Amino acid sequence: MVLDDNSTRRKKTKRADGSIGSIFMHADKVDMCLMALGFVGAVVDGFTDRLPLLFTSHMVNTIGSASKMDHDAFHHNINKNAVAILYVAGVSWVACFLEGYCWTRTGERQAAKLRAKYLKAVLRQDMGYFDSHATSTSEVITSISNDSLVIQYVISEKIPHFVAKVSTFISGYVVAFVLSWQLAMVALPLALILLIVPGWLFGRSLVDLSGKIRSEYNTAGTLAEQAISSIRTVYAFVGEKKTVAIFSSALNASAKLGLRQGLIKGLAIGSNAMVFAIWSILSYYGSRLVMYDGVRGGTIFAVGSSVIIGGR
Numbered sequence: 001m002v003l004d005d006n007s008t009r010r011k012k013t014k015r016a017d018g019s020i021g022s023i024f025m026h027a028d029k030v031d032m033c034l035m036a037l038g039f040v041g042a043v044v045d046g047f048t049d050r051l052p053l054l055f056t057s058h059m060v061n062t063i064g065s066a067s068k069m070d071h072d073a074f075h076h077n078i079n080k081n082a083v084a085i086l087y088v089a090g091v092s093w094v095a096c097f098l099e100g101y102c103w104t105r106t107g108e109r110q111a112a113k114l115r116a117k118y119l120k121a122v123l124r125q126d127m128g129y130f131d132s133h134a135t136s137t138s139e140v141i142t143s144i145s146n147d148s149l150v151i152q153y154v155i156s157e158k159i160p161h162f163v164a165k166v167s168t169f170i171s172g173y174v175v176a177f178v179l180s181w182q183l184a185m186v187a188l189p190l191a192l193i194l195l196i197v198p199g200w201l202f203g204r205s206l207v208d209l210s211g212k213i214r215s216e217y218n219t220a221g222t223l224a225e226q227a228i229s230s231i232r233t234v235y236a237f238v239g240e241k242k243t244v245a246i247f248s249s250a251l252n253a254s255a256k257l258g259l260r261q262g263l264i265k266g267l268a269i270g271s272n273a274m275v276f277a278i279w280s281i282l283s284y285y286g287s288r289l290v291m292y293d294g295v296r297g298g299t300i301f302a303v304g305s306s307v308i309i310g311g312r
Contacts, residue, residue, distance in 0.1 A: 023151055026113040027106070034106040041098030042160045046167020048092035050175050050310060053302040055081040055088070057179060060298025099160050107156030111148045118144050172310020176303045180295055186285050187278070187307040194274040195308075202268035209261045216254035223247050275308055282307075 027035065062069070062077040069077075176184035227234050227243045234243055286300035 023154060024110070026110045026117070031106045031109055034102040034109075037098050038102030038106065038160055039163060041095040041100075041102065042163035043167045044095035045092060045099050046164040046169075047171040048088050048095060049164075049168050050171040050306050051088050052085050053306050054175050054178065055084045057296075057298040057302035060301065061296040064297060099164065103160045104156045107152045107154075110155060111152035114151060115144055115148045118148070169310045172306040175306045176310075179299045179306075180289065180303050182289060182293070183282065183286055183295075183300065183303045184307065187282055187303065190278045190281060191307055191310075194278060195271075198271045198274075199268070202264055202271070205264050206261060206268070209257055209264065213254050213257045213261065216250055216257065220247055220250035220254070223250065278308060279304060 024031075024035070059078060059081045062074065062081070066074050173184060173188065176187065223243070223246055227247075234240060282300070282304045286295070286304070289295040290297060290300065
């Protein structure tokens with residue numbers, strides 16, 4: 001019967017562990033080439049994001065010591081670094097184009113192959129499969145559309161974004177160590193403890209809660225679909241109130257999970273205030289380096305910006 005409580009309980013089945021490589025199972029040689037070019041573009045995009053700070057620090061230091069330089073040397077240093085930043089901007093444009101076009105193109109190609117193979121596999125099933133799995137035509141169409149769109153979004157957006165962020169993190173510390181290894185050594189544990197680790201923990205919590213919320217909504221949606229499709233049976237056994245109660249229970253569970261998700265999101269956003277604490281420590285130690293080790297102010301600012309932005 002549709003009102004059976006077992007139909008509303010989540011079945012706790014063990015899923016086989018999958019790998020990130022499994023989403024590329026439909027990639028051919030063209031897709032491999034596109035992904036290789038997109039990977040290079042994402043890496044270069046991440047590196048060029050922090051590289052201008054290296055030249056900006058030189059420009060700031062040149063401006064700070066303008067009174068001690070002659071006119072020609074001052075203009076030469078400013079123009080040299082400005083041209084270098086212009087070259088970096090050109091390389092960044094090409095890298096961003098490769099990153100965006102190649103990953104988006106291969107995402108569309110692989111998603112199209114996935115839709116075709118998924119539909120072909122479903123159509124090859126016998127009629128007993130649809131009866132035993134309670135699969136409707138709309139459910140098949142929805143599964144094809146939603147699942148393929150999720151995979152396409154992961155390939156087109158999430159993977160290049162992840163590669164670019166990792167590249168930005170690495171390049172940020174490379175620039176920081178090149179400019180001032182003392183300040184970079186102080187900033188490294190601060191960024192790990194106060195920025196990266198909390199962000200990772202909050203991210204995992206949000207992913208887990210999103211999965212639970214989706215499961216609760218699926219339970220409520222399945223119940224509503226079964227009740228409406230068998231409305232005569234529900235009415236015959238006077239099960240309207242019980243159906244509404246079970247449906248409301250599923251929605252209440254998802255609402256509680258939504259409150260927890262909002263709380264974790266608030267904590268995650270609030271943890272960005274740790275940036276000010278890191279800046280205060282770096283400013284203090286940077287002032288010591290300026291006074292006793294001869295490090296210049298533009299270098300201190302560039303190292304701090306590179307480490308903090310790379311850590312976020």
